């Protein structure tokens with residue numbers, strides 16, 4: 001069939017086979033379990049990857065530690081040049097990579113290509129950044145002294161990423177961490193291992209072509225045991241973890257116990273507030289992308305919608321109409337807006353969520369059913385009407401369920417926006433400058449991402465990405481996020497030939 005043909009053409013274009021090794025540290029290997037990748041839209045097996053076991057990880061960390069020592073001596077702008085070559089190699093394969101993401105993760109093709117583009121964008125950013133890892137000169141209180149802030153590489157960075165962004169999240173970490181001078185050991189989700197292998201092949205080719213150690217971009221595919229191995233190991237100077245709040249808490253405690261560094265990107269429970277003065281057209285279109293895009297499986301997906309009472313009823317009508325137009329189906333077909341959920345257990349979680357909505361006094365305004373008659377993991381994008389404080393509303397369900405809630409005044413809506421444990425993304429639709437600036441000020445949203453008149457998802461790479469509270473506090477991608485991948489050193493140089501002490505202390 002054409003689906004089978006697409007799969008084999010895609011794998012071939014990326015140098016993959018139906019069976020692949022899932023460990024790379026200069027050489028390819030893998031002695032762990034063989035894990036099959038399943039197309040979530042059809043249930044068909046796409047290919048298989050032999051994952052790493054404990055000793056593969058140990059070997060890989062050893063190689064990465066060695067590689068980091070070579071890499072840190074390469075001047076930062078030259079490291080940027082390597083990232084530039086990687087960016088070009090990714091760009092050449094953007095089509096098949098985007099297709100592989102659609103096949104293996106299940107998001108629609110434009111979004112699959114979009115996240116490869118996101119990697120390309122951050123690589124561009126990192127190339128420029130490689131000439132701007134600037135320190136500071138600080139005025140010293142002592143004469144004949146000079147103080148400087150100098151940034152040095154950390155060593156080895158472990159990146160543990162999730163199934164929902166199998167390319168972009170690794171890209172943010174890898175590109176920035178590489179120009180900062182670190183070796184990276186990557187563990188993606190076991191269910192998207194083909195994508196991890198395809199990306200690593202592209203990077204490895206560039207490193208090897210430049211006679212650099214391949215272990216600068218190491219891969220150790222695997223499950224929770226490999227993740228735990230990375231968190232526990234002292235050789236990993238920074239653990240960058242993207243995933244659930246529950247697992248993130250465990251990772252944070254494990255890494256903290258050995259005083260390692262942690263960068264956490266955990267759950268979101270993002271809200272949009274639509275005020276009575278908003279551009280309704282813009283808001284409806286935004287919510288469609290924010291709540292249904294990626295079938296509700298972005299950490300930035302809109303899960304709560306606060307509607308001002310004056311526009312509530314007409315807005316719900318408009319939204320129901322828009323949901324009625326959404327085409328659900330195979331993510332590789334054009335015109336499809338909603339692909340499958342990634343796994344069967346996600347469909348169970350969706351159904352549990354719907355049951356909880358009904359139990360907790362909510363109503364289903366649209367959808368509400370899993371499409372069990374289809375071969376893949378499909379569900380109906382769903383709109384509910386429920387109280388802001390129902391327990392189910394405070395839980396992140398990784399599925400396209402949008403809870404709608406009516407409010408009377410904007411202070412109340414902002415309070416509800418902030419009352420959940422998570423603090424990733426938020427957006428206000430309004431045409432009032434006063435409300436906009438209040439929203440981004442101290443009494444506004446408490447999230448890491450605070451938008452106006454755009455969706456909660458689809459952030460650009462130039463800003464710092466991440467959130468507060470149970471979202472973990474980490475910031476990735478742009479702005480000063482790079483500083484987390486480096487050691488800050490305060491250096492004081494005495495060129496006076498004398499020894500004046502700080503704070504005017506006399507010690508003689």
Ligand code: UN1
Pocket residue numbers: 118164165168169242297298299300456457458459460
């Ligand atoms: C994620 O869901 O883990 O802002 C990352 C966005 C994307 C990244 C999402 N740029 O939706």
